[in-house]
Amino acid sequence: MKTNKFLDEIRQTMTPEMKRQMEMSVKIANRIYEIMEEKGLSQKDLARLLGKTETEVSRWLSGTHNMTMATIAKISEALDTDIIRVTSKRRRKEVVMA
């Protein structure tokens, strides 16, 4: 595959933490979009549910927005679905024992 030398040089400067943060943002945006599709909601619908503008919703769905926990919680509540789940070893053990 052909690559560009300037892009390759800049790729070397990316920190693993920054890559991970960007990947997480994209995954969250994709998950929100998935849930909206499942529920047949448009960006306009979500904006109305949250009292936000379509532009703001569009930014969230682009995967380039640095979302706060508060925003993620609000969207989860509006969609009535957890957007993110945090796994825990203790919970897994409890489930296995039950």
Add this chain to the structure above:
Amino acid sequence: MYFYYLSPSCKNKLLCLFLHSKYIVTMKHDLFIELLEDGSKVSLYSPRFEGEEYTEFEKFLLQYKDKYPKDVAQIVYRLDIIKRDGAEDRHFRYEGKKRDRVMALPSHLETACLRLYLLNIQSKVLILGNGGIKETTTYQEDEHLNRCVNTLQKIDIQLKRLEQQQVLTVCGTKLLGPLSFVIDINE
């Protein structure tokens, strides 16, 4: 009253139009749409003007990579994600006019309002232009950003014309057909 002057000493074709007290100078520029990187889902191209060493996107990287290293790195990684996952419209911001395919890619954390402008061709090919720091509400209010968008809009018009004639096609993630154009840019 109109007055046309064609200067034979100019390297590019210079057409001066005098209209009453106003004059508009447009210059014709030859350019080639060059392949930067190919990908299984999306390929990256960028226009290179005749006589210039770098493509418009390379000029953008060279201009901003030292002053805004994080923002530039984020934009580059964002392009990597798009190459890997696909170039759906929702990953970008509409920046041009409704009829064109000009879009913007902001830096992820938006620390410096750095914007890259591009054309999204059928979500398979991205033609990366130039960009800059957006400190105005609209790009039209900034001379440099306006020129960046305007250049892509002119290229988009040419591409659409060739696509309609089926002279230029997107095959997989490759542009097939003539990739050399002449566009007018207001100076």
